[in-house]
Amino acid sequence: MSVHDIPDSRTGTGAGTGTGTGTGSPGVPGDPEVFAAEWEEWHRDKDARLASKHGFLAVTGLHWLSPAPQSFPGVPGTWSTGPEGVVVELDDETEFVVDGEAVRKRHAFGVIPERGGIDAVWGDTVIEVAKRGGHDIVRPRHPAHPLLVAFTGTPAYAPDPRWVFTGRYEAFDEPRPTTVGASVEGLQHVYDAPGRVVFHLDGQELSLTAFNGQAPGSLTVLFTDATSGVTTYAANRQLGVAAPGPDGTVVLDFNRATNLPCAYTDFATCPLPPAENRLPVAIEAGEKIPHERGPVS
Template sequence: MTTTTPTAPEFQAAWSAWHDAHERARASEHGFLAITSIRWLTGTPERFDDAPGTWSTSDDGPVVVLAEEESIEVDGVRVTGTHRFGPLPERSSTSVVWQDGDETVVVEVARRGGSDVIRPRRPSNVTRVSYPGTPSYEPDPAFVVDAHFEPFETPRSVTVGSVVDGLQHVYEAPGVLTFDLDGPRSLLAFNGHGDGLHVLFTDRTSGVTTYAANRSLDIAAPDASGATTIDFNRATNLPCAYTVHATCPLPPAENRLDVAVEAGERLPV
């Protein structure tokens, strides 16, 4: 099969289109920049100042009890009184819509690290309204590298830490990516979107010009021989780089690259 190497203008244009779309999604009216708080639910019913109803949870999942004058929308259906969400799978989330005066608020109901949480998302949140955009390195073809995927005989469950003290995340790792970037390197890969792969990593720029805790990268599914491409120009910050109301995972120890990856998103302003 013959492939065509993009010209410099084509490479720049493709990256710019991708990054502009990523920025629009990040700053969307109910994206993570709109989150006003993270509330860890317990068995004791609690009312919060940025969400409707009284919330609690148990082995049967989160429950909200709405006051007489309150209502929410769940899957487009108006709900009053008591609503039970049922047990939520780990790392899953669902959303309800609350009309607070003239503002439409989306309340994310999620399970993270074995706990149920809610995170209201308000378009007028100052973090979103004042968001200036994220600086990035200029796209550089030198940071697009050929990689080989080496699958494990059996996918491994990998436990990683979180930006929240004491919280842990468990991911399924199907194998390892090996590549050359100023020397031989490897990254433990997690399952990504569809058949693709996902990696979390740090490098020599972390805490200097890029976010200290982690960066994230999606990688196309390998072909039958295990060949794929890693484009570090598309490395992005996770929500924890912008808000304290995040539960982002930390990279596994294997993914601390001893090289300066001067590509992708930089420290937020």
């Protein structure tokens, strides 16, 4: 298991919403009560996954590895990295479980690919060993972390059908490597952008560069808008988009715009939106600034 920094938002909007006509105008759900109930169920599920035993709210530190062996709070052993990958040296009393196998003394995790990760289980703690922005990191996940224990849910705008749009997907001739910043100063991420999505809001044509989603054919867009830093998290939000139809039609349901992990904790390395995804309008839909956003203890 590895938790990516663009998590699965599971936002695909399908036949159950009754959205849109492919014109680029707001979609019209068939039944407002069903629309609201589906959104409530989706949001509860999203928060439940965020607050899972070893989810991002359980992360207690973000540690950057170097060739020199280092020890970290809440993490057994001494850790280092080099051309052959990440290595941990454990004392005689400590045991990890990695891929179902017990590990003692010295363990080589090998070279971890970008955005990849390996989990080492230590009692009720999961130690994520990963690579982000070309750097090897260690992130312990403790289920008793106060940020997780105190979590009461993510505030959000009430679901409103006016924020459901149909638009079109325009594929690029070739996927475009796109470099974006990160919530960690000095870090960069590179993603292949297969195309963009175009929609209309109040007579204005808007577009968003899209990255590949986790489900085959699906898309993810990272964006900010005029609510960012006011009612919604300043750095970014994300929106999952189901695979385009045969004619390129897509559904954008901004009621399902979600925070990334960096909205809750400073121990995430989330990507920032491409510059062209800074919308000049206020998207008063989706998740708001979390209650937890503040100093991390």
